[in-house]
Amino acid sequence: MKIAVLGGDGFVGWPTSLHLSSAGHDIHILDNLSRRWIDTELGVQSLTPMDSIQERTRIWHEQTGRRIRFHLIDLARDYELLKNWLAAERPDAIVHFAEQRAAPYSMKSDRHKNYTVNNNVNATHNLLNAMVETGLDAHLVHLGTMGVYGYSTVGAAIPEGYLPVGIETISGGTARQEILYPSNPGSIYHMTKCLDQLLFQFYAKNDGLRITDLHQGIVWGTHTRDTAVHPQLINRFDYDGDYGTVLNRFLIQAAIGYPLTVHGTGGQTRAFIHIQDSVRCIQLALDNPPARDSRVEIFNQMTETHRIRDLAKLVSGMTGADIAWLPNPRKEAPENELVVESAKFRELGLAPTRLANGLLSEIVDVARKFAYRVDRSRVPAVSAWTRDLAPLINADPEGRRLKSVS
Amino acid sequence: MKIAVLGGDGFVGWPTSLHLSSAGHDIHILDNLSRRWIDTELGVQSLTPMDSIQERTRIWHEQTGRRIRFHLIDLARDYELLKNWLAAERPDAIVHFAEQRAAPYSMKSDRHKNYTVNNNVNATHNLLNAMVETGLDAHLVHLGTMGVYGYSTVGAAIPEGYLPVGIETISGGTARQEILYPSNPGSIYHMTKCLDQLLFQFYAKNDGLRITDLHQGIVWGTHTRDTAVHPQLINRFDYDGDYGTVLNRFLIQAAIGYPLTVHGTGGQTRAFIHIQDSVRCIQLALDNPPARDSRVEIFNQMTETHRIRDLAKLVSGMTGADIAWLPNPRKEAPENELVVESAKFRELGLAPTRLANGLLSEIVDVARKFAYRVDRSRVPAVSAWTRDLAPLINADPEGRRLKSVS
Numbered sequence: 153m154k155i156a157v158l159g160g161d162g163f164v165g166w167p168t169s170l171h172l173s174s175a176g177h178d179i180h181i182l183d184n185l186s187r188r189w190i191d192t193e194l195g196v197q198s199l200t201p202m203d204s205i206q207e208r209t210r211i212w213h214e215q216t217g218r219r220i221r222f223h224l225i226d227l228a229r230d231y232e233l234l235k236n237w238l239a240a241e242r243p244d245a246i247v248h249f250a251e252q253r254a255a256p257y258s259m260k261s262d263r264h265k266n267y268t269v270n271n272n273v274n275a276t277h278n279l280l281n282a283m284v285e286t287g288l289d290a291h292l293v294h295l296g297t298m299g300v301y302g303y304s305t306v307g308a309a310i311p312e313g314y315l316p317v318g319i320e321t322i323s324g325g326t327a328r329q330e331i332l333y334p335s336n337p338g339s340i341y342h343m344t345k346c347l348d349q350l351l352f353q354f355y356a357k358n359d360g361l362r363i364t365d366l367h368q369g370i371v372w373g374t375h376t377r378d379t380a381v382h383p384q385l386i387n388r389f390d391y392d393g394d395y396g397t398v399l400n401r402f403l404i405q406a407a408i409g410y411p412l413t414v415h416g417t418g419g420q421t422r423a424f425i426h427i428q429d430s431v432r433c434i435q436l437a438l439d440n441p442p443a444r445d446s447r448v449e450i451f452n453q454m455t456e457t458h459r460i461r462d463l464a465k466l467v468s469g470m471t472g473a474d475i476a477w478l479p480n481p482r483k484e485a486p487e488n489e490l491v492v493e494s495a496k497f498r499e500l501g502l503a504p505t506r507l508a509n510g511l512l513s514e515i516v517d518v519a520r521k522f523a524y525r526v527d528r529s530r531v532p533a534v535s536a537w538t539r540d541l542a543p544l545i546n547a548d549p550e551g552r553r554l555k556s557v558s
Numbered sequence: 559m560k561i562a563v564l565g566g567d568g569f570v571g572w573p574t575s576l577h578l579s580s581a582g583h584d585i586h587i588l589d590n591l592s593r594r595w596i597d598t599e600l601g602v603q604s605l606t607p608m609d610s611i612q613e614r615t616r617i618w619h620e621q622t623g624r625r626i627r628f629h630l631i632d633l634a635r636d637y638e639l640l641k642n643w644l645a646a647e648r649p650d651a652i653v654h655f656a657e658q659r660a661a662p663y664s665m666k667s668d669r670h671k672n673y674t675v676n677n678n679v680n681a682t683h684n685l686l687n688a689m690v691e692t693g694l695d696a697h698l699v700h701l702g703t704m705g706v707y708g709y710s711t712v713g714a715a716i717p718e719g720y721l722p723v724g725i726e727t728i729s730g731g732t733a734r735q736e737i738l739y740p741s742n743p744g745s746i747y748h749m750t751k752c753l754d755q756l757l758f759q760f761y762a763k764n765d766g767l768r769i770t771d772l773h774q775g776i777v778w779g780t781h782t783r784d785t786a787v788h789p790q791l792i793n794r795f796d797y798d799g800d801y802g803t804v805l806n807r808f809l810i811q812a813a814i815g816y817p818l819t820v821h822g823t824g825g826q827t828r829a830f831i832h833i834q835d836s837v838r839c840i841q842l843a844l845d846n847p848p849a850r851d852s853r854v855e856i857f858n859q860m861t862e863t864h865r866i867r868d869l870a871k872l873v874s875g876m877t878g879a880d881i882a883w884l885p886n887p888r889k890e891a892p893e894n895e896l897v898v899e900s901a902k903f904r905e906l907g908l909a910p911t912r913l914a915n916g917l918l919s920e921i922v923d924v925a926r927k928f929a930y931r932v933d934r935s936r937v938p939a940v941s942a943w944t945r946d947l948a949p950l951i952n953a954d955p956e957g958r959r960l961k962s963v964s
Contacts, residue, residue, distance in 0.1 A: 231668075231672060235668070262637075262641070262687045262688070262690070262691040265683075265687050266637060266680075266683065266684065266687055269679065269680070269683045270676075270679075270680055270683075273675065273676075273679050273753070274672075274675070274676055277671075277672065277675045277676075278672065281668045281671050281672055282668070284668070284945070285668040287945065306725065306727075306733060306735070307727040307728060307729070307731075307733050308725050308726060308727045308728060308733055309728055315725065316726070317723040317724060317725055317737075318723060318724040318732075319712065319714045319721065319723055320714060320722070321712075321713040321714045322713060322714060322715055322897060323713070325713075326724070327712060327713050327714060329712070329740075331723075331740040332740060334735075334737040334738060334740075335756060337756070337760055340760070343756060343757070343760045346756050347679070347753050347756060347757075350741060350743070350749060350752050350753055350756070351749070351753075354743055354746070354749045357889075358889055358943060358944060359944060483763075483764055491728060537764060538764060538765060539690070539693065
């Protein structure tokens with residue numbers, strides 16, 4: 153298949169592009185390289201020394217003989233470029249990662265809120281609009297988030313997208329319906345993925361587009377089989393308070409002798425997936441497109457759930473790291489249960505990579521290797537969810553002065 | 559109260575501004591005048607000869623001694639201007655009409671789809687963002703649409719925003735919850751109002767904003783008590799296939815001897831409200847704000863439901879007009895039931911203006927008076943919902959050549 157990977161220069165986009173290229177597909181990365189610009193804005197860098205996208209694709213070709221093409225297009229702004237590209241190249245499938253993907257970044261200031269909404273909504277809508285306009289019957293696979301469901305304890309398992317409910321009818325009976333799970337996003341970023349869901353629902357219904365939405369858990373790990381092929385294919389690995397994801401941050405913090413930063417009680421339960429499973433799930437989704445004119449296909453792309461404090465204790469026990477209990481900059485339930493249905497990917501053949509198999513210490517080793525690149529003042533999470541919470545976020549576990557870019 | 563009316567130059571915005579000014583409030587209209595630009599784009603004009611906003615507000619002052627201030631601000635683009643204005647003026651309440659509001663216009667071409675999404679989402683989000691940033695505890699009243707609920711027959715009454723459902727729990731019991739009614743928009747325009755709902759839900763939850771969302775039916779009529787005070791205060795009255803609303807179009811068509819244009823079977827059931835009731839509802843909503851930190855307050859702002867073909871027959875019987883049965887440019891159910899709960903406004907004192915009381919012929923008289931301003935070639939609805947439907951929309955009931963701007 154000819155596959156367009158939108159946002160293919162990012163943390164999951166890059167290993168996905170390699171994985172699909174390895175599998176024999178013809179890969180085109182469309183990216184505006186905004187994530188690299190945001191590193192510049194925040195004055196931070198990937199723990200791992202990433203090469204440019206041009207150099208990465210050159211090395212990939214040198215190592216494997218396979219070509220990955222790169223196209224600099226801003227999906228949210230360059231509608232005509234995108235439309236012309238789709239009309240000319242007519243990909244069979246499109247994987248859509250091209251959104252601002254950090255909740256803390258999305259809550260940093262009014263400018264960051266506006267950017268996240270404007271960028272994410274327009275990127276997704278421009279894409280759908282251009283697909284209809286060019287009459288393109290490509291299968292669209294989108295990276296959503298488990299965060300669309302919210303993290304409140306309801307006593308029911310979270311289904312894969314659609315919730316069966318009973319509704320009282322006028323005649324006094326009960327009508328059974330399957331509805332899109334009521335969304336309850338916890339940040340502007342998560343909210344944009346809820347908006348995406350409504351865009352997908354409309355375009356599937358009105359124009360018959362074939363769409364799969366993957367509600368992904370928190371990704372951990374950094375290497376995949378393909379990024380390990382050559383040092384210059386190494387993946388991005390974020391440790392900062394905005395873009396670093398919680399388990400990866402704990403592992404890096406342990407590696408550099410920094411206390412593990414737990415916010416609030418650490419009673420937040422979240423869903424997780426290893427990056428190797430993530431790229432495998434995307435391949436499985438591509439291999440199993442929904443029929444034209446059917447509803448949006450939704451998978452929960454996660455393999456296990458954990459409480460944050462349990463993860464901190466696990467990493468602390470493994471490495472001897474201290475745990476710092478910090479005020480929570482997020483407005484969220486201090487504790488929540490999370491039971492998630494995720495049978496669909498296992499039925500398609502996913503063999504999950506679990507936390508307990510040595511990969512954790514491999515990641516600590518990666519982090520130790522590149523520890524010299526860490527700016528310790530960038531480790532704390534300083535984006536506050538509300539004006540009331542902002543004054544509480546005043547402590548660096550190491551007593552350094554906090555930096556802010558907003 | 560000091561009230562900002564965003565989009566106060568529009569079809570409902572203008573009479574609302576006058577109504578609230580009459581009631582003694584200090585009114586500030588913020589508008590980018592986009593609706594006037596769209597008239598220019600489409601090569602069409604209001605049936606009634608509207609004056610400029612500057613002249614309208616001057617006449618209002620001359621007639622009543624009351625001032626309405628006008629500020630040219632584009633909400634979707636001028637975030638900093640908006641924020642500074644809110645910070646300086648600190649209104650007590652905000653009425654938000656400032657969105658592209660025609661379903662056919664939103665489906666006209668890819669450019670119109672993008673414009674509608676970009677404009678409406680950014681206008682609403684910029685406003686919410688600026689309210690939080692300026693720490694403004696104003697009550698926000700937004701004009702939504704009955705279209706967020708969709709028009710499929712489910713056998714249950716449409717509640718005012720929130721639907722009680724039963725959800726099966728892990729322990730085998732049934733959890734009762736009230737959820738935001740699952741949205742099912744029928745056009746890009748309607749979809750943007752569904753996106754707005756999620757924005758409101760998030761900002762009410764995260765920042766405690768006080769928000770009321772009014773899901774309005776199709777507005778009919780043109781005069782209100784206040785617009786009738788002076789000829790130059792006359793309201794906009796649209797007859798074209800994009801912006802004209804169905805009952806007003808039938809009345810105008812009857813007045814100019816044009817066949818009443820029914821699309822499909824005319825079995826579509828829709829909700830209606832007279833423009834005088836519309837402005838009264840907005841006042842009632844302003845007088846009854848939700849508490850801080852409560853969920854978004856939602857009203858169904860409609861007073862009756864009718865099938866389109868029944869309205870056509872009513873107007874035909876009253877005026878002798880022919881009915882033209884035309885292909886439907888919309889992708890929608892050919893027939894639907896619609897039972898809507900709308901007790902809340904009546905409990906607050908709304909005395910509905912019904913269809914059957916002579917107002918219909920008053921509107922025909924207005925239309926006859928200004929019939930000389932009509933471009934008959936602009937009467938057909940030519941925006942098709944899909945590529946498949948477009949070729950069917952090839953007939954003008956009078957056999958004229960169809961005009962298209964897309």
